[in-house]
Amino acid sequence: MQNHAWMCPFSEVGMNTREIRTKKQKIFVYILVLIPFIAFVSVMIGPLANSVYYSLTKWKGVGSPKFIGFANYIKLFKTADFWLVVGNTLYLTLVCTLGQVGIALVICFLMTIRRLRFKTFHRAVIFFPVVMAPVVVGYVWRFIYNGDNGLLNAFLRATGQSRLMKNWLGDPSIVLRSVSVPVIWQYIGLYMVIMLSAVAAIPEEIFESAELDGCTGFKKSIYITLPMIWDSFKICIILCASGTMKIYDHLVALTNGGPGRSSESMAMYCYEYTFRYGNFGMGAAIAVAILVFAFAIAGTLQFVMTRRKIYE
Missing domain, CATH: 1.10.3720.10 (MetI-like)
Structure with missing residues (x-):
């Protein structure tokens, strides 16, 4: 029978998913957290930052915005x-x-x-x-x-x-x-x-x-x-x-x-x-x-x- 434990770092027998023991498991956890974080930043934080920046400029929608502060x-x-x-x-x-x-x-x-x-x-x-x-x-x-x-x-x-x-x-x-x-x-x-x-x-x-x-x-x-x-x-x-x-x-x-x-x-x-x-x-x-x-x-x-x- 093939061993498919390599497919997931948490598939080891007796492994508690709340415990992170190896470096590979740490990397896997960081990747799982990083994916939704990147999606959130690109969909929410990025456009919000752009809006704040443009609110400090004089811009007609074309050309380069001119920074005018508040x-x-x-x-x-x-x-x-x-x-x-x-x-x-x-x-x-x-x-x-x-x-x-x-x-x-x-x-x-x-x-x-x-x-x-x-x-x-x-x-x-x-x-x-x-x-x-x-x-x-x-x-x-x-x-x-x-x-x-x-x-x-x-x-x-x-x-x-x-x-x-x-x-x-x-x-x-x-x-x-x-x-x-x-x-x-x-x-x-x-x-x-x-x-x-x-x-x-x-x-x-x-x-x-x-x-x-x-x-x-x-x-x-x-x-x-x-x-x-x-x-x-x-x-x-x-x-x-x-x-x-x-x-x-x-x-x-x-x-x-x-x-x-x-x-x-x-x-x-x-x-x-x-x-x-x-x-x-x-x-x-x-x-x-x-x-x-x-x-x-x-x-x-x-x-x-x-x-x-x-x-x-």
Whole structure:
């Protein structure tokens, strides 16, 4: 019988994979670690470094960039439009995070009710919008919001609630709330699935013991389910908040940032400077600003949402 131990340094009989004894095994481990590290650097760190460099230059996309230091950032922070789109983005981040993760958490609690039937069907229906392209969702809801013959105003008119009819995407005072609804609707299912996976990992004996002690319904959800899935809940909050910071597709399909800049996001502002004005240096500066805001939000949430707080 052929000996194939040479094919893998860890194939020796009685070898504990946590122990590295020979030089060949050390080299093999370093290679295994180096491959994903190189992939990460080439896909993430390299482009990020390029963006930071270009944000310090004046560049039109062709020719050689001219280094100008922090001039792009100084100009950016003095621009009123920039702070307007920052406010829009932060508002959407807050509303979408509360809506998506909050509704998903409520649905997750409902799914733990034993008497609820057709749970698989409910999960499939709620998750379905997640697989749709954001642009498609945007155009569907644009038809729903249409002020002349949209489904929403038609429904209000048919039910005798004409006084509630509005120009949903043309009124600057309500447009941000209007565009947040499709975003919330699309991604509820994603965070529902994450939290349901965490619920499925909770031993059934814990729920049975709680029910024997009289902890049912709302109390079971708050005092048993939520603490047990707190880590997953925290991940959902951070993913949702940081992900909404780069919202783009929905807004382009719904309003294209209008009316004016009342629904424009930082990602749209970045695209506008980069490709409409041809100012790649300023576009890179805006992209770096998006990254900084996303990191700041994620770091703040990570600091605030500690496991210790949910148990105390």
